[in-house]
């Protein structure tokens with residue numbers, strides 16, 4: 004008897020300690036043993052999904068079966084797309100219109116070979132708003148342009164327009180072939196473009212010439228992004244807009260190792276010191292798989308603590324003309340511009 008009483012008392016104590024939603028609500032009758040008398044101990048919030056529907060010279064025509072079919076200017080390409088797990092919507096005859104088809108060489112989707120089925124110029128123009136990017140087929144599946152970033156470029160121009168009383172200054176880190184740099188320069192900004200690859204920098208200069216922006220203020224710098232930023236902190240430089248588009252793994256021009264998960268927090272800390280005190284903005288885009296936008300949001304928030312402003316984080320995707328949209332990358336955007 005004493006044992007039963009002890010157990011009974013313990014059971015009551017345990018029930019009292021349970022969160023409210025799990026406690027039986029005897030007052031409401033046997034047919035309604037549980038009722039929600041308190042909010043669930045969790046919260047939900049949303050991630051942003053920025054979906055681009057392309058632009059005049061770029062369309063994602065279709066995706067599926069691990070591939071995507073895209074039009075860059077006059078050229079149609081068929082490339083791997085690991086995220087396209089569904090079935091293609093367009094008929095095989097449409098896919099057969101591709102000028103070039105990329106097959107990955109092994110585990111690394113980016114490396115491989117292009118099979119040319121219809122003539123492709125060595126370089127061909129792709130117009131993005133007011134600038135011209137030259138696309139090329141190289142040994143990688145990249146063509147010199149990440150079209151899903153178009154909404155970020157438009158956002159950047161919008162933010163730069165808020166800078167008053169001085170010429171906006173833009174720092175484009177891991178800038179690749181310079182689409183964002185050219186668009187910012189065309190809008191009147193002074194741009195510092197940093198990339199470790201001489202090839203990417205000379206491709207960027209070609210794009211500048213193709214865009215007839217020879218007089219625009221762009222400093223093309225071959226350097227390790229982290230080293231450059233640390234040096235700029237010592238020089239007391241500031242920028243109104245910093246774009247950070249790092250690969251998961253890379254190397255500086257002198258073999259400096261870039262490992263996203265190891266080096267990103269330090270790089271962002273230095274970037275925070277380069278923000279113009281009167282108002283600035285920043286975009287981080289990350290193509291690393293097995294990562295969460297929330298993790299990158301948190302590291303940006305830690306770095307920019309005390310600087311006010313607003314954050315937006317989520318994914319970038321491209322809407323296929325026929326069929327579902329294809330997710331491409333994670334992003335965090337911050338602005339303290341008025």
Ligand SMILES: C[S@@+](CC[C@H](N)C(=O)[O-])C[C@H]1O[C@@H](n2cnc3c(N)ncnc32)[C@H](O)[C@@H]1O
Nearest residue numbers: 177179198199200227228250253254255261290
């Ligand atoms: C193509 S972009 C942007 C990332 C891209 N969106 C992706 O899919 O990985 C990567 C650029 O970073 C450059 N890069 C790699 N390591 C670097 C480093 N340590 N410092 C500066 N640029 C670097 C590469 O040369 C390349 O142009």
